[in-house]
Structure formats: structure tokens, C-alpha cells
Amino acid sequence: MESFASLIGISVSAIFISNFVLSRFLGLCPFLGVSKKISSAVGMGMAVIFVMVIASGFTWIINRFVLLRFDVEFLRTIVFILVIAALVQLVEMALQKYSPALYEALGIFLPLITTNCAVLGVALINTEINPITGLQFTFFETIVNGTMSGVGFMLALVLMAGLREKLELSNTPEILEGLPISFITAGLMALAFLGFAGLNFFA
Amino acid sequence: MEITLPVLIVGSVGLFFGIGLAIASKKLHVFTDPRISEILNILPNANCGACGYPGCSGFAKAVVEGKAEPTGCIPGGSKVANAIADILGVTTLLNEPMMAVVHCKGGKNEALEYSDYDGITDCNAAVLIGNGPKICQSGCLGLGTCVNACPFNAIFINNNGIAEVDPKKCTGCGKCVKACPRNIISLIPKVHKIFVACSNHDRGAKVKKYCSVGCTACTLCVKATPSGAISMENNLPVLDYSREENFITAAYKCPSNCFSDLVKFRPKANIDTKCDGCGECVAVCPVKDAIEGEKGTRHVIKKDRCIGCGICLNSCHVHAISLWGAGSVKS
Known part of the structure; x- marks a missing residue:
């Protein structure tokens, strides 16, 4: 039960409390770049979830069995970048070969997120101490954290896309049209998500 | 050596993934043409x-x-x-470069509106409410639906509240043609610079009431074009761009000034010393008093009157007339 509660805690924390975009301010580039239409926001979100899960798993293995073993944790960032970049390439090739339909759907977005800071961010956060259990993340917890961080990213992206689709039709002052009003909206959304910060239902 | 281990580890991880990718690119290769x-x-x-x-x-x-x-x-x-x-390895027909033009120039100063529109700045939205604020049912609303549709930033709304195409930027992709809810944008060959800037099919007396630059279907342009390249269809002239015709005379003759010419300065005709004063050019010139001269003496063209239509060029039996100016045409 302990671990189940921990998984729920990780999920809520990753989606709401420390949402990747709106609380940690990582991955802002696709957040503003691919949030013009809900359909492309969903595509991008799916691709991010996909890559985050795979990157979380692989970097956990590398961290545990290579970096910690040889006591070279300071190489974490550089090795993770290498691993994630290579991995996304590999996944892209495999998708093109075995699942052309999925490749068509994710195809444009996959190379975009290869070097995205949100993906590197989730890998690095996974190496920290789990605030709920007070221990290192287990492999399973890592996967859950990766998935839920991706879900949080997608949530922020889709919410933003929905707002921007509405904004497109509204009467915005000329000086704020386009990106400026999107930045203001993003700021207000981040403020709203700040409300989750005090959430602690294990107390 | 402290540096050896990190270098070895990063190097071997890189090598591992490098080899992995190399193998994968061979194994997972998908044949593409x-x-x-x-x-x-x-x-x-x-x-x-x-x-x-x-x-x-x-x-x-x-x-x-x-x-x-x-x-x-x-x-x-x-x-x-x-x-x-x-x-x-196939042959293809050459297609002419095209550009989009907006067939309306009745802006704020010329065309009357029966209401103020203060809704969503989009022509489609405006059309939903009583077919737009303009009385003319085929006038440009100037709310920029075509501007948003243009992938090349070639359309803008001018000071008069009418969409205008920048011929230099326009590639003739035709996206604005589909986007316009009024259907008043069309593609014309890029070499032609003159088009009818009105899409109104109403009868003349009706048009006059609400637009000062609307086509009244007077057919003067048809009469001014003996080549027959202009025909009237549903109270509006239709220009046949496939004919040998520059439409300059038609544009000049239009009493409502419905034609738009993208060329600001047309070349002017000039008569040289070969002129024997036969007066043929005066007879064919569509502009009144543009050519002066006594019979038998060298004629002179008044540059401020000449519209550069080039009709006189072919009438001169001694080939004394040529067009001078930007992109001059020799007789």
C-alpha cells in the first residue's frame, strides 16, 4: 500500500503541483510554439509522453548501473543528453519501420523534442530523492514519474491551445495581438497552478 | 589519472549508442524513392x-x-x-505565373454601409450577421480573412479598408481566393496589370446609390476594346486575358473608375521627325486632344494627356511613333 500511495503522490505532484511547464518552467519553447491548435497540441503532448517514458527508463538504468557504479555522477547531464538524443533517433527509425501510422502521427514532433529541456529535466529529476518515500526513485516510480510529467506537459499544452483558439477570435488590443497575449495568458495560467503548491494530502 | 575514467565512460557510452544507431539504420532501413x-x-x-x-x-x-x-x-x-x-521524365505544359487581385475598391470613402460592425475581426463572422455591414453585397469587408490565409504576407488592408495584394510577394497560390467569403478575389496572369475592381452584379442605377466606384454596366469599356477581349456578363465586364490586349483604353474610358492599374507610370507615346503630319494617329487616339499638330507638319503628343495605350503605334504609316518610359515599347 505504501508504494501505491507513493505512486499516487508522484502522479499528482508531476501533473499539478510541479507541473513541468507551469511550475518548473521547462519546455516553454514547444509550449508557445505548438499550442496554436488543439490537434497539434495533442500530437505534441503524445510525443512528449512517449519520449519522456523511454528516456526516464533508459537514463535510470544508465544512472544506476554506469554512473553510480563508477562514481561519476557529475557526468549526468552530458551523458543523459547523449542517451536521449540517440534514443529518440532509434525510436524514430523503429517507428518508421514497424508502425508507419504512429510515425505519421508523431513524426513531425519527435525530432523537435529530442533535445528539449523538459525531457532532460525529467531524467535529472528522476535521479533526485523521491520527496514522498524519502528514498531514491525505483525503476517503476521512474516510469510513472516520466509518464505523469508528460501528462502534465500535455495538460498544460492542450489547455493553452484551447485558450489560444478562443483568443484568436477575440478582440485583442492590436499591440498585444499574437504572441504577447499568449505570454500574458501563460503567466496567468502559471499563477493559477501555483495554487496547487500547498497541496499535501499525505499529511 | 582522474580524467581517464570519465572520458572512457562518456566515450564508451557514445560508442555504444553510435554503433547501435549504425546497426539500426541498416536493419530498420525503409526504402524510400x-x-x-x-x-x-x-x-x-x-x-x-x-x-x-x-x-x-x-x-x-x-x-x-x-x-x-x-x-x-x-x-x-x-x-x-x-x-x-x-x-x-515526363513533359509538362508551361503554366503562366499568376497573381491574386481583389475585385473591389469601394472603401470607407466610396461605399456606403448601413451599420457599424464591431464583432470578431473576420469576414466570415461579419457575413453571418446580416451579410456584413456594407450595402454592396459583393464589396470587400476589409476584416482580413484573406490576410490571415496568405502564407506569404502578400495581402494587406489598405488605408481605405480594402484588401490589397502586393504583386511582388504574391505567388498565386490561390489560398485567399478560397478564403474570401465574398468570392471577390481571383487569379490573373502576372503580366497583366489591369483588372476590374468591382464584383457587383446589380444594375447601374442601383449601384450608383451606394458606391461611387461601382460598375454601372455602361459597357463603355466593351466599346473601347475593339479586339473583343471584354464582354459583359451579368452586368459586369469580363476581361479575357488570353487575347492580345492591354485594356489600357478600357480602363481610361470607364466613367466610374472601376478599373485598377497596378502600373503607376505607363510609358508615353512619342512622335519623331519622320512624321509627315498625315493625322492618322489623331483619328485613332482614344483620348481627346492628346495629339496636336497642323496637317502636314510634325505632330506632338501631350505627355500629360497620353495614356500609353499604343493604338497610334500601328496607325502610323512611316513608323514615327514609339512608346517611351519605363519598359518602353518600340513600334
Whole structure:
């Protein structure tokens, strides 16, 4: 039960409390770049979830069995970048070969997120101490954290896309049209998500 | 050595993934037609979607598969079409470069509105409410639906509240033509600079009441064009751009000033010393008092009157007249 509660805690924390975009301010580039239409926001979100899960798993293995073993944790960032970049390439090739339909759907977005800071961010956060259990993340917890961080990213992206689709039709002052009003909206959304910060239902 | 271990680890991780990727690229290789990437290199890569396919890569694939015509890329024009045809080993018909024009110039100062519109700045939305604020049912609303549709930033709303196309930027992709809810944008060959800037099919007396630059269907332009390149259809002149005709006279004769000319300064006619004063040019000139001179002496063209239509060029039996100015035409 302990671990189940921990998984729920990780999920809520990753989606709401420390949402990747709106609380940690990582991955802002696709957040503003691919949030013009809900359909492309969903595509991008799916691709991010996909890559985050795979990157979380692989970097956990590398961290545990290579970096910690040889006591070279300071190489974490550089090795993770290498691993994630290579991995996304590999996944892209495999998708093109075995699942052309999925490749068509994710195809444009996959190379975009290869070097995205949100993906590197989730890998690095996974190496920290789990605030709920007070221990290192287990492999399973890592996967859950990766998935839920991706879900949080997608949530922020889709919410933003929905707002921007509405904004497109509204009467915005000329000086704020386009990106400026999107930045203001993003700021207000981040403020709203700040409300989750005090959430602690294990107390 | 402290540096050896980190270098070894990063190096070996890199090597591991490098070899892995190399093997994967061989094992997971998907055969793609090399012509697809060749064609993709030629295409403008603006991903405008005017061809009807999602982006240039989609079009390249469709062309190789034979689903699309080599001439399908509108912004690329004949240059790209020929290059694609070369790669595919087929011949293609040359298509003329086109540009979009807005067939309306009745802006705030000319066309009356029966209401103020203060809704969503989009022509489609305005049309939903009582068919827009303008009394003219085929007038440009100037709310910029075409501006948003243009992938090349070639359309803007001018000071008069009318959409205008920048001929230099326009590639003739035709996206604005589809976007306009009034259907008043069309493509004309780029070499022609004159078009009818009105789309109103109402009768003259009715048009006069609400637009000072509306076509009243007086047919003066048809009469001014003996080549027959202009015909009246449904109270509006239709210009046949496939004929040998420059439409300058028609534009000049229009009493409502409905024609738009994209050329600011037309070349003017000039009569040289070969002139024997026969007076033939005076007889054919569509402009009153543009050519002066006594019979038997050298005639002179008044530059401020001449419209540069070039009709007098062919009438002169000693070939004394030529057009001078920007892009001058010799007789």
C-alpha cells in the first residue's frame, strides 16, 4: 500500500503541483510554439509522453548501473543528453519501420523534442530523492514519474491551445495581438497552478 | 589519472549508442524513392498547402506516386514544374505565373454601409450577421480573412479598408481566393496589370446609390476594346486575358473608375521627325486632344494627356511613333 500511495503522490505532484511547464518552467519553447491548435497540441503532448517514458527508463538504468557504479555522477547531464538524443533517433527509425501510422502521427514532433529541456529535466529529476518515500526513485516510480510529467506537459499544452483558439477570435488590443497575449495568458495560467503548491494530502 | 575514467565512460557510452544507431539504420532501413527527396529539394518548402497536400513532403510523395501533377506546386510556378518533370521524365505544359487581385475598391470613402460592425475581426463572422455591414453585397469587408490565409504576407488592408495584394510577394497560390467569403478575389496572369475592381452584379442605377466606384454596366469599356477581349456578363465586364490586349483604353474610358492599374507610370507615346503630319494617329487616339499638330507638319503628343495605350503605334504609316518610359515599347 505504501508504494501505491507513493505512486499516487508522484502522479499528482508531476501533473499539478510541479507541473513541468507551469511550475518548473521547462519546455516553454514547444509550449508557445505548438499550442496554436488543439490537434497539434495533442500530437505534441503524445510525443512528449512517449519520449519522456523511454528516456526516464533508459537514463535510470544508465544512472544506476554506469554512473553510480563508477562514481561519476557529475557526468549526468552530458551523458543523459547523449542517451536521449540517440534514443529518440532509434525510436524514430523503429517507428518508421514497424508502425508507419504512429510515425505519421508523431513524426513531425519527435525530432523537435529530442533535445528539449523538459525531457532532460525529467531524467535529472528522476535521479533526485523521491520527496514522498524519502528514498531514491525505483525503476517503476521512474516510469510513472516520466509518464505523469508528460501528462502534465500535455495538460498544460492542450489547455493553452484551447485558450489560444478562443483568443484568436477575440478582440485583442492590436499591440498585444499574437504572441504577447499568449505570454500574458501563460503567466496567468502559471499563477493559477501555483495554487496547487500547498497541496499535501499525505499529511 | 582522474580524467581517464570519465572520458572512457562518456566515450564508451557514445560508442555504444553510435554503433547501435549504425546497426539500426541498416536493419530498420525503409526504402524510400530517391526521387522524393530530389523533388523535395526543388520545391519552395514554404509548406503552404496550396497543392492540397500536407506540406511539401506530402506533395513530393504524391507526385512520385503519380497522384499529383508536376504543375501542382503553384508558388513554384513553371520553373519548379519543369524541374519536377525532368526528374520524373515526363513533359509538362508551361503554366503562366499568376497573381491574386481583389475585385473591389469601394472603401470607407466610396461605399456606403448601413451599420457599424464591431464583432470578431473576420469576414466570415461579419457575413453571418446580416451579410456584413456594407450595402454592396459583393464589396470587400476589409476584416482580413484573406490576410490571415496568405502564407506569404502578400495581402494587406489598405488605408481605405480594402484588401490589397502586393504583386511582388504574391505567388498565386490561390489560398485567399478560397478564403474570401465574398468570392471577390481571383487569379490573373502576372503580366497583366489591369483588372476590374468591382464584383457587383446589380444594375447601374442601383449601384450608383451606394458606391461611387461601382460598375454601372455602361459597357463603355466593351466599346473601347475593339479586339473583343471584354464582354459583359451579368452586368459586369469580363476581361479575357488570353487575347492580345492591354485594356489600357478600357480602363481610361470607364466613367466610374472601376478599373485598377497596378502600373503607376505607363510609358508615353512619342512622335519623331519622320512624321509627315498625315493625322492618322489623331483619328485613332482614344483620348481627346492628346495629339496636336497642323496637317502636314510634325505632330506632338501631350505627355500629360497620353495614356500609353499604343493604338497610334500601328496607325502610323512611316513608323514615327514609339512608346517611351519605363519598359518602353518600340513600334
